[in-house]
Amino acid sequence: MTETPAVVDVRSLHVRFGEVEAVSGVDLRAYAGQATALLGRNGAGKSTTMRVLAGVVPPTAGQVLVAGHDVRTETLRVKQAVGYCPDVGGLVPRATAWEHLQLAARLRRMDHWEDRARDLLERFELGDVAHRVTAGFSHGMGRRLSVLLAALHEPEVLLLDEPFDGVDPIGVEATFDVISDARARGACVLVSTHLRELAVQSCTTVSVLRGGSAVATVSAGEMAGEEGARAYRGLLD
Numbered sequence: 383m384t385e386t387p388a389v390v391d392v393r394s395l396h397v398r399f400g401e402v403e404a405v406s407g408v409d410l411r412a413y414a415g416q417a418t419a420l421l422g423r424n425g426a427g428k429s430t431t432m433r434v435l436a437g438v439v440p441p442t443a444g445q446v447l448v449a450g451h452d453v454r455t456e457t458l459r460v461k462q463a464v465g466y467c468p469d470v471g472g473l474v475p476r477a478t479a480w481e482h483l484q485l486a487a488r489l490r491r492m493d494h495w496e497d498r499a500r501d502l503l504e505r506f507e508l509g510d511v512a513h514r515v516t517a518g519f520s521h522g523m524g525r526r527l528s529v530l531l532a533a534l535h536e537p538e539v540l541l542l543d544e545p546f547d548g549v550d551p552i553g554v555e556a557t558f559d560v561i562s563d564a565r566a567r568g569a570c571v572l573v574s575t576h577l578r579e580l581a582v583q584s585c586t587t588v589s590v591l592r593g594g595s596a597v598a599t600v601s602a603g604e605m606a607g608e609e610g611a612r613a614y615r616g617l618l619d
């Protein structure tokens with residue numbers, strides 16, 4: 383039997399910022415049609431790992447392939463393959479939500495994107511504020527727009543860093559829908575979060591990071607409920 387190739391293949395990833403080793407030996411594999419959560423406490427190395435996968439931060443050591451492309455040598459190809467919602471920033475304060483969508487569509491050379499953009503804006507309840515500048519957006523509205531922008535072009539790899547942070551139930555539901563739609567069309571989804579319950583609800587697999595290393599990769603079901611909470615605490619202690 384041939385093994386399904388991983389769409390995201392991370393081997394012994396290390397990322398150092400001066401004296402700080404933010405990621406120290408992460409191994410991770412994620413697959414088409416699956417959603418993988420990177421779960422861990424503040425400072426565990428989740429966002430740094432996501433930045434490497436997005437081609438934003440180079441690895442210090444290790445091998446990272448995204449959609450078959452090496453993040454170190456084929457960074458542009460990686461950026462073309464992914465849709466990335468960063469944990470912070472990424473929005474232009476003086477641009478409207480619609481202008482963000484226009485720019486994203488132009489950068490991706492998308493035709494006929496407007497209907498999908500309108501549909502996503504409605505799903506995320508941002509239709510009424512589409513022509514307002516994002517400087518006036520609440521934190522949750524900004525998060526919702528960032529998820530929407532990452533998903534607009536239906537990327538092969540969808541990277542959502544803290545998509546639920548400060549987001550209300552409608553936004554959480556819309557994000558769940560974006561994740562399941564992406565999975566249904568065969569995309570590989572990664573979600574970084576410190577919220578165990580939402581990781582379990584939105585993902586098929588959970589990789590737990592602690593102190594810059596991946597300490598366990600289990601099916602999402604194993605992290606569910608009271609038993610999952612105990613198992614998770616056990617991995618963090």
Ligand SMILES: Nc1ncnc2c1ncn2[C@@H]1O[C@H](COP(=O)(O)OP(=O)(O)OP(=O)(O)O)[C@@H](O)[C@H]1O
Pocket residue numbers: 399402403404405422423424425426427428429430431469576
């Ligand atoms: N640009 C940077 N310069 C220096 N240290 C950094 C930088 N980025 C991250 N770090 C450090 O690397 C470690 C991992 O940070 P990272 O943001 O990846 O963790 P995280 O799991 O995403 O945390 P959180 O849940 O708080 O977002 C932390 O100790 C952080 O302070």
